[in-house]
Amino acid sequence: MHMADALLSPAVGGTMWGVAAGTIAYSSMKVKKELDDSKVPLMGVLGAFIFAAQMINFTIPATGSSGHLGGGLLLAILLGPYAAFLTIASVLVVQSLFFADGGILALGCNIFNLGFFPAFIAYPFIYRKIAGSQPSRTRLSIAAIIAAVVGLQMGAFSVVLETVSSGISSLPFSTFVVLMQPIHLAIGIVEGLVTATVVSFVAAARPEIIRAGNDPVTPGRLPLRNVLLSFLAASLLIGGIVSWFASENPDGLEWAIAKVTGTEEVTGTEEGVHTILASLQEKIAFLPDYSFKQEAAGAAEGENNVDGPEGDASGRLGTSVAGGVGALISLALAFGIGFVLRRRQQFA
Amino acid sequence: MSHHIVEVKHLQHIYADGTVALQDVSLTIHHGESVAIIGANGAGKSTLLLHLNGYLTANSGEIRIGDFPLTKKTLPEIRRTVGMVFQDADDQLFMPTVFDDVAFGPFNLGLPVDEVKQRVKAVLEQVGAAHLQEKPPYHLSGGEKKRVAIATVLSMSPDILVMDEPTSGLDPFARRQLMGLLRDFQHTKIFTSHDLDMVVELCQRTIVLHKGIVKADGPTLEIFNDDALLAECRLEKPLSMQGCPVCGKGR
Amino acid sequence: MRSIDGAVLDLKRLDLLATGDSVIHRLDARAKVLTTLVFIVTVVSFNRYEFTALFPFFIYPVVTASLGNLPGGYIVRKIIMVIPFAFVVGMLNPIFDRELFVRIGPFAITGGWISCASIILRTVLTVGAAFILVGVTGFLSVCEALERLGTPRTFTVQLLFLYRYIFVLTEEGARASRARELRSCGRKGLGLASFGPLIGHLLIRTWLRAERIHMAMLARGFTGEFHSRQVSGFGWRELFYVAGWSAVFVVLRMENGAQWMGRLVTGVLS
Numbered sequence: 001m002h003m004a005d006a007l008l009s010p011a012v013g014g015t016m017w018g019v020a021a022g023t024i025a026y027s028s029m030k031v032k033k034e035l036d037d038s039k040v041p042l043m044g045v046l047g048a049f050i051f052a053a054q055m056i057n058f059t060i061p062a063t064g065s066s067g068h069l070g071g072g073l074l075l076a077i078l079l080g081p082y083a084a085f086l087t088i089a090s091v092l093v094v095q096s097l098f099f100a101d102g103g104i105l106a107l108g109c110n111i112f113n114l115g116f117f118p119a120f121i122a123y124p125f126i127y128r129k130i131a132g133s134q135p136s137r138t139r140l141s142i143a144a145i146i147a148a149v150v151g152l153q154m155g156a157f158s159v160v161l162e163t164v165s166s167g168i169s170s171l172p173f174s175t176f177v178v179l180m181q182p183i184h185l186a187i188g189i190v191e192g193l194v195t196a197t198v199v200s201f202v203a204a205a206r207p208e209i210i211r212a213g214n215d216p217v218t219p220g221r222l223p224l225r226n227v228l229l230s231f232l233a234a235s236l237l238i239g240g241i242v243s244w245f246a247s248e249n250p251d252g253l254e255w256a257i258a259k260v261t262g263t264e265e266v267t268g269t270e271e272g273v274h275t276i277l278a279s280l281q282e283k284i285a286f287l288p289d290y291s292f293k294q295e296a297a298g299a300a301e302g303e304n305n306v307d308g309p310e311g312d313a314s315g316r317l318g319t320s321v322a323g324g325v326g327a328l329i330s331l332a333l334a335f336g337i338g339f340v341l342r343r344r345q346q347f348a
Numbered sequence: 349m350s351h352h353i354v355e356v357k358h359l360q361h362i363y364a365d366g367t368v369a370l371q372d373v374s375l376t377i378h379h380g381e382s383v384a385i386i387g388a389n390g391a392g393k394s395t396l397l398l399h400l401n402g403y404l405t406a407n408s409g410e411i412r413i414g415d416f417p418l419t420k421k422t423l424p425e426i427r428r429t430v431g432m433v434f435q436d437a438d439d440q441l442f443m444p445t446v447f448d449d450v451a452f453g454p455f456n457l458g459l460p461v462d463e464v465k466q467r468v469k470a471v472l473e474q475v476g477a478a479h480l481q482e483k484p485p486y487h488l489s490g491g492e493k494k495r496v497a498i499a500t501v502l503s504m505s506p507d508i509l510v511m512d513e514p515t516s517g518l519d520p521f522a523r524r525q526l527m528g529l530l531r532d533f534q535h536t537k538i539f540t541s542h543d544l545d546m547v548v549e550l551c552q553r554t555i556v557l558h559k560g561i562v563k564a565d566g567p568t569l570e571i572f573n574d575d576a577l578l579a580e581c582r583l584e585k586p587l588s589m590q591g592c593p594v595c596g597k598g599r
Numbered sequence: 600m601r602s603i604d605g606a607v608l609d610l611k612r613l614d615l616l617a618t619g620d621s622v623i624h625r626l627d628a629r630a631k632v633l634t635t636l637v638f639i640v641t642v643v644s645f646n647r648y649e650f651t652a653l654f655p656f657f658i659y660p661v662v663t664a665s666l667g668n669l670p671g672g673y674i675v676r677k678i679i680m681v682i683p684f685a686f687v688v689g690m691l692n693p694i695f696d697r698e699l700f701v702r703i704g705p706f707a708i709t710g711g712w713i714s715c716a717s718i719i720l721r722t723v724l725t726v727g728a729a730f731i732l733v734g735v736t737g738f739l740s741v742c743e744a745l746e747r748l749g750t751p752r753t754f755t756v757q758l759l760f761l762y763r764y765i766f767v768l769t770e771e772g773a774r775a776s777r778a779r780e781l782r783s784c785g786r787k788g789l790g791l792a793s794f795g796p797l798i799g800h801l802l803i804r805t806w807l808r809a810e811r812i813h814m815a816m817l818a819r820g821f822t823g824e825f826h827s828r829q830v831s832g833f834g835w836r837e838l839f840y841v842a843g844w845s846a847v848f849v850v851l852r853m854e855n856g857a858q859w860m861g862r863l864v865t866g867v868l869s
Contacts, residue, residue: 006685006721010644021750028751037823041442041812044760049805051765052772055603058794069798078802086754090761097733097741098610100681100726105639168647168718169688170696170711197795198802206803208364326861327654333860334654338661338671403814424820432818438767439811444739444759456820484739486766487615504819 001152001159001184002095002110005103009166016162017108023116024089027082039083046075047087051094060190067190072118073127073148074195078209081119088115109162113155122151137200144199145192152188156180353379353508353536354400359409361395369395371560373409382537384547384568387557388582393512393540394435396557400510400538401430414507428457431506431535435513437493441485446477446496449485453504471503472496475529491522495529508536515543544586548572556581603773607766609677613730616669617737623667628736628744630837634844635732641848642724647692647714648700653724655856659844660727667735674734678727685722689715738762756825768805775801 005013031039050071057066071091075084089111095101102110130143160176163169171179203210354377361370370392377383385393398404399411402423413429416422434440443449447468454464472478475495485493494514501509514530515523523546530537530550541547547554547568554571556564558581564571571577572585617624623631638659645652664674693711700710733741739759746755775797783793850856 004685004688004722005639005643005725006718007688008643010640013643014640024754025751028753032751032753037816037821038810038813040756040823041760041816042806042809043757044442045764045768045805045809045812047757047761048764048768049772049802051761052603052768053798053801055606055769056772056776056794056798059790086757087761090754090757093758094738094762094765097729097738098613099606100677100729103639103725104635104729104732105643105725168643168714168721170647170692170714172695175695193791194794194798197791198798201795201799202802205799206806209803209806324651324861325865326855326857326859327651329860329864330655330857331657334657334661337658338665341662341665342668398814401818403817427818427820430818432815434811434815436808436811439808440815442760442763442812442815444742444763451826452816452821453819455826456822456824482618484614485763486611500819 001113001156001180002102003106003113003159003162005105007163007166007168008103008106008109009168010105012162012166013105013108015108016112017105020089020108020111020115023085023112027085030082031086035080035083039079043079043083043087044090046078047090050075050087050091058194067187067194069194069198070114070118070148070152070187070191072114073122073144073151073191074198076119076123077127077195077199081124084123085115085119088119109159113158113162117154117158118147118151121154122147126150137196140200140203141193141196144196145189148192148195149185149188152184152191153181156184353377353414354538355410355412356396356399357410357412359396359399359411360407361392361399361404362407368560370399370406373557373560373562375555375562375565377536377538380534380536381553382551383539384551384554385538385540385557386542386544386547386554386583387540387563391557391581392560393557397432397510397512397538397540400508401427401432428504429506430508430510431501431504433497433501433509433511433514435516437490437497438485440497440500441488441493444484446472446480446483446485446488449496450499450503453500457504467503467505471499474502475499476525489522491518491525494518494522494526498529506535508538509533510538512540513542514539515541515546544572544583545588548586548588556583603769603776607769607773610765610769612673613733614738616734617740619668619735621667621735623663623735626840627833627837628740629748629833630840631732631736632741632744632748633841635728637841637845637848638728639725641852642721642728644852645717647717648710650713650717650720651857651861652851652855653717653720655851656724656848658847660724660731663731663735667731669731669734674727674730677730678723681722681726682719685719686715689718692718752825764808767808768801771804772801 031043050069053069053071055068057068059065060067072084072088075087078084079087092102092107092110092114096103096107096110127143127147130146131140135143157177157180160173160180163171164173164176169176199210354375356373356375359370359373360368362368373392373396385396387393395404399406399418400413402418411418413422413426416426418426441449443452450468450471451464454467459467468481469478472481475498477492477495477499480488480492480496485496488496498509498511511530515526518526523543527546527550537550539547539551551568553566554564554568555562556571556577563581564574564577569589572589575585578584638656642653642656664671692715693709696709696711696714698710699707700713701708736744739762742755742758742762745758746752779793779797
């Protein structure tokens, strides 16, 4: 359930970058202050372990398809919330850069969806509460399954919110929710089962490893709760702002650029005088904003000749042909320049 | 500088799970000696080595390195004096590039940047790895990794080199190259190894550990000629000291 | 599912590209990270029905890859591997968005198809930019740049450790998984029963390795601080690089370059 750059708007991507960066900064401070030095290599190597473990598949019971470990909850059990969050975030950074899982702008979303929920919600408030300190095998499995399911449900819902408020995908909110949540219910159960199997295996073979994770930061302590509450408040606030943006100005950046440069006014008054200005005006007429299909929008924009979807469709033909030809030319031009640069480098 | 550089007295170590790794180990190593510690798997070799730079704390007994007893206060100085090269070079080379790795120790000693750079350069040249300076460790071969691992320790200018299984996993050429390198070091050297031929070539003295106690301690050739001792301690005579099975000629 | 060995080889290959020496490689990593960010943000800032205006943006990945001497075929292949995923996501748009967008002769193209094509194009551009960033910069320098741009040291050290041991642990994981596959004799014996202990063992070995690494760090005087030398600096060249590209992106964002060129050629403009 990695978010991809291609589905994100800058406003949502940027906001989530901010949230993720803040959480990383806070967790780094906590880890540096509260954990001993031996955790430094441990976090790094466990991150690499998750990376490797995610590539090993298993057959999902009763379905025959194959799955792999996510690892967020497992890391939280082994390392405690802060170190686990940093570790998950670091794995996601490498995945986004080397394997195009997600993307650079989507990194904020992915770190939040896949790191924050398991480390700061599912582990301290569900897993630890149910499992207690010396869980039996069944209790541990139940705790792991419920925690994994809750963590993934929240993550999946967060993906839906981020995607819908970005407005690149046309998938309606309700359909998306109905699509995502059940799938992640199944994934969550499997993730919980796998986590429980691994944890109980390790608990039997090397009990001190599982115990080590329990010590560093006691969950449910006041500071953690405060942090959680403030994060929740912050994300609600940000979410509110983002959705307001998305509804008022479907494209926040475009709106901002237009405001800053005053483009709209310029084209409005000096329409069709100069070729560049003319094409600029065309561009705006071509795609004024998200609401271009509504006649009301056309009317409101006045001079931009947006009449209605049907009438406009034929009018757009000219622009589209030119656009298509231009696209091909610019592509050829880009690769042509690349070719020349390459040749020059070879002779240099 | 005292004459005894490493002194271990009645060292005992019991792991948390109750395993007795070292029962009662006493030994003295002198300045400039090259000593091998050999023994079967589980004899306590690695546990002993980990005491020498204070990573493990003994249940009872005493360790002196140079002029200092090993205590919490002398630990930093002792860790500088005792250069420890681990068996798996991947555990030792944890920094992004060879340079950073070799510079890790000197930086921790608080040396200024220019001196660190000088040291790194000198040490890498000494082990024949100057050309690897900017490479990340995962692009190195096994032999290269080993030599760089030794460089990471040499850069702290230790008096004593402690190496766990230096030749394990190396191809014959890399092994030969490494042995040539080790022979040239003027440091006091302590090795553990199952490569008994290397022991014969590099160490004048050998200590045999068996079930957590010192079973024998003496000149290497003498020890390897004691067949009864070797059999008891799950060891065997190095190939270079056995008669040739093909032509029948002895050494 | 990708094979472990394949993934590691791929990682190593991309990593090795960064050791190259070119005008682009020599730039300070911060300049390249910032430019990549500006590029991605501009590309995704178009609304969902924008398609043609995205094409001129190819100038950036193509020029950077060429100046950086990256093997074009390799980068293209890496990008192509991602396209199916983008296509699956993009395919939902034509289903839900059937509004007529443009009519070309007998063909009616809906907004959904346009936005689907736009999503794929965005994927190619953003994914390409990420690969190229790594190829001309290298992970270590990216981390160094992140740190000098304000990322906490704890996190960059974490990234470096993670990256260093990916190479070690994926090999360990591959060995374990190969052993399991070989002994399951082609049956579907790869269920949870063997997966748990396999991963568990890998985890225990990982834990022990972390202990040994910590030992090796302590043995060399580690006190909790990492020191590093700073190699490069942010000079006029870097400033010019970031400002130049950003200007190009903003112009291409404001002005549909493809439209403009197309009109010039087709002569629709009078």
